[in-house]
Amino acid sequence: MKLKIAIQGIESSFHDLAVRQLFPEAEAELVPCNSFAKVTEAVKNFNADLGVIAIENTIAGTILPNYKLIDDGNFSILGETFLTIDMFLMALPGQTVHDIDEVHSHPVALQQCTTYLQRLQPHCKLIEGKDTASEAKRILDDNLKGVAAIAGKQVAEKYGLEIIASDIQAEKENKTRFVVIGRNATKEIEPNKATLNFELDHEIGSLSNILQLLATFKINLTKIQSLPIEGKPWQYSFLVEVLFDDYEVFKEVITMLKKAVLELKIVGVYKHNLHNAMSTLHKELNYAE
């Protein structure tokens, strides 16, 4: 049986590419959603086994609302993958850049291509849409002349559009990290990365004590974000991501950490996957539910 995987967007979107990087096509079936909240809802309601969502980008940084969705729904992070995001301008076959007077895309994609877009004719309108792939698909479906979309190359291939400008994003080093989320933790073999969330008392120095504990045991903090605590205005929990070499030591530190913080949530324990190895979850997904 195929794994059902919820993503924001449709087939050929960047989220779809991330799924394909993680799972063999024969093993994964997409559940397209039109927002990140719908993705977590689909996983929560058993309409999907897993979700794959963007969590940070080298230009825009951490997508805090998505960490919040993971936290709110008590999901587990089960893995990760990284994609290089290159943007392409595409339109119906035969159209050239001179024919275009409207460009549609996701607001972030439009923003990443501002420098290029300023070179288009001055009357060219920028229209913000839901996601990159859907906007492109609509040009085909409605046979829209004079309209272009900004999306990944794979979108043009999928919907038979013609690329009229390539690599138009301002920053060439544009990479996005995606995480796999599930309803529960799974047993990971030889993990070396973890996402944790904890609350502290309000004593000055509480946080540095905790970070010192991690450092003493060579647990390397790669990221830290304050997240709001519901019902406690201007108080924060700390979302941290760490790398470690020795899983046994990590587990012992977790045991100590539980005694040192007010509340500890282990959001995920998984493999650091900078080289984009495939997931093994389609072989072994075995929720304890």
Place this chain on the structure above:
Amino acid sequence: MKLKIAIQGIESSFHDLAVRQLFPEAEAELVPCNSFAKVTEAVKNFNADLGVIAIENTIAGTILPNYKLIDDGNFSILGETFLTIDMFLMALPGQTVHDIDEVHSHPVALQQCTTYLQRLQPHCKLIEGKDTASEAKRILDDNLKGVAAIAGKQVAEKYGLEIIASDIQAEKENKTRFVVIGRNATKEIEPNKATLNFELDHEIGSLSNILQLLATFKINLTKIQSLPIEGKPWQYSFLVEVLFDDYEVFKEVITMLKKAVLELKIVGVYKHNLHNAMSTLHKELNYAE
């Protein structure tokens, strides 16, 4: 001469309310912009003296993209103010909730009111727009029957719309913090809060050492966020906010901090303003430029 203050949105928007909470109306002239990027652009290009932008919310948390805009443009944070955000459903006079088949608002406002909106008739369409106030204004301008907007109470008063449902956001404790930004630092009398941004080497424990230094001198960390460093994928600077009692000690710690980190940016030194005192910037704004 009036201060020109750039905001996202139009008159009577929440950003306008934040400006009015900070400056007497006679002293401040709005420069309405349709995105946060346009706000910082207006300040950068001398089309506005100051900008006022939302930076965090008790439900959604830190608005990292806005910290990034401040960082990218090397702006200084000069002050802050806090607003309670209550949402109201409004339409043309005489319309009732039973007449409404379309609700327009900013996506975040729509999301905050999901629970209420589910109670409306099933065919009611939700339409995402630019900002709360503009969507409401359009109902009046185009005499749109059957259409409601979600916005602050002040918007209904301003544009003569009728409130048909009050306090419809799911979370009652919905507060937003706004900061005042300028092109340069100003001289602040008796400040007790600061926003800093620093880079560290990659040694395990670097961050805990820095936080320990702050704690030793009773400088209280209230927030910490990893921000991406341009051109260095998956490396981060740390954005921290601190409270302190003794400004002299704070300045000495800053001197030490400069020696201990790779790069230190003092984003702002200002007064913690939880009780929403008015700004004095309209009396003394004196950029060194």
